[in-house]
Amino acid sequence: MDSSALSRFSSIHCLNSADSDKRSHFFTRRSAAAATAATADVAIEAQNLSFSIATQQGKSVPILQDCSLRIPSGQLWMLLGPNGCGKSTLLKVLAGLLNPNGGTFNVKRPKSFVFQNPDHQVVMPTVEADVSFGLGKFDLSNDEVRRRVAKALDAVGMASYMQRPVQTLSGGQKQRVAIAGALAEACKVLLLDELTTFLDEKDQIGVIKALKNTLDVSDDVTAIWVTHRLEELEYADGALYMEEGKVIKRGDASRIMNFIKAKQASYFLRN
Numbered sequence: 001m002d003s004s005a006l007s008r009f010s011s012i013h014c015l016n017s018a019d020s021d022k023r024s025h026f027f028t029r030r031s032a033a034a035a036t037a038a039t040a041d042v043a044i045e046a047q048n049l050s051f052s053i054a055t056q057q058g059k060s061v062p063i064l065q066d067c068s069l070r071i072p073s074g075q076l077w078m079l080l081g082p083n084g085c086g087k088s089t090l091l092k093v094l095a096g097l098l099n100p101n102g103g104t105f106n107v108k109r110p111k112s113f114v115f116q117n118p119d120h121q122v123v124m125p126t127v128e129a130d131v132s133f134g135l136g137k138f139d140l141s142n143d144e145v146r147r148r149v150a151k152a153l154d155a156v157g158m159a160s161y162m163q164r165p166v167q168t169l170s171g172g173q174k175q176r177v178a179i180a181g182a183l184a185e186a187c188k189v190l191l192l193d194e195l196t197t198f199l200d201e202k203d204q205i206g207v208i209k210a211l212k213n214t215l216d217v218s219d220d221v222t223a224i225w226v227t228h229r230l231e232e233l234e235y236a237d238g239a240l241y242m243e244e245g246k247v248i249k250r251g252d253a254s255r256i257m258n259f260i261k262a263k264q265a266s267y268f269l270r271n
């Protein structure tokens with residue numbers, strides 16, 4: 001599957017229980033009995049995850065090492081860290097798109113992964129068709145489909161765009177439509193990989209505000225948001241900071257902000 005098709009598949013279709021069975025979402029070297037079960041108030045939990053890639057020379061290169069995290073239900077958490085530290089890889093493991101070599105994880109389902117390129121997120125001709133695209137598998141009445149689509153678009157502030165051709169949307173609006181698609185499918189966890197990378201400042205703030213509103217008005221939806229932009233931290237309930245394949249700091253947004261600023265200051269003093 002090419003990356004565009006994978007993006008479309010993953011972002012528009014919630015990764016539900018049936019998918020997850022096929023994709024070995026819960027991988028462990030330990031016995032199933034020892035696996036960590038998510039408690040009612042924890043949406044995402046991972047312990048000691050490891051993930052390696054094999055080079056063409058047959059060498060194993062570790063990407064995630066002893067990586068643990070815990071995110072409470074109904075909250076927006078941000079995942080930060082330097083380029084190449086493993087943020088996207090961790091997200092893909094949590095989505096079930098990559099199988100870890102070790103460790104345990106549990107993510108509430110259904111869950112949905114949205115990629116950073118807005119042009120990979122929407123493919124149907126209109127906003128309404130796009131958001132309802134993933135609902136075909138549920139055998140819902142037309143009224144129920146319309147109700148879910150309207151509610152999801154309302155949550156992301158796109159209710160008045162129902163009949164708009166998707167090619168007329170800005171990048172941020174496309175990302176919001178992708179999030180609405182996941183909401184319409186009643187996803188409990190949104191795994192969002194640098195959605196604002198390709199967006200201008202106005203669109204960037206529009207997406208993060210729409211997401212924050214979505215979590216406020218939805219019942220028990222949790223989001224993890226990978227970003228490099230410190231200004232987005234003000235919208236977070238909590239944040240994780242990764243380095244070299246593992247989460248090294250966890251806390252409220254101001255704690256992580258101070259931690260990163262101190263790191264940046266010491267880097268500039270040394271160089």
Ligand SMILES: Nc1ncnc2c1ncn2[C@@H]1O[C@H](COP(=O)(O)OP(=O)(O)OP(=O)(O)O)[C@@H](O)[C@H]1O
Pocket residue numbers: 053063081082083084085086087088089090
């Ligand atoms: N399929 C792959 N083959 C080889 N190396 C890979 C592969 N996938 C990831 N990597 C490497 O793994 C490391 C972590 O990549 P990842 O994309 O998870 O980092 P990231 O923290 O999301 O980076 P960025 O902030 O730059 O997007 C990088 O060094 C990357 O080059």
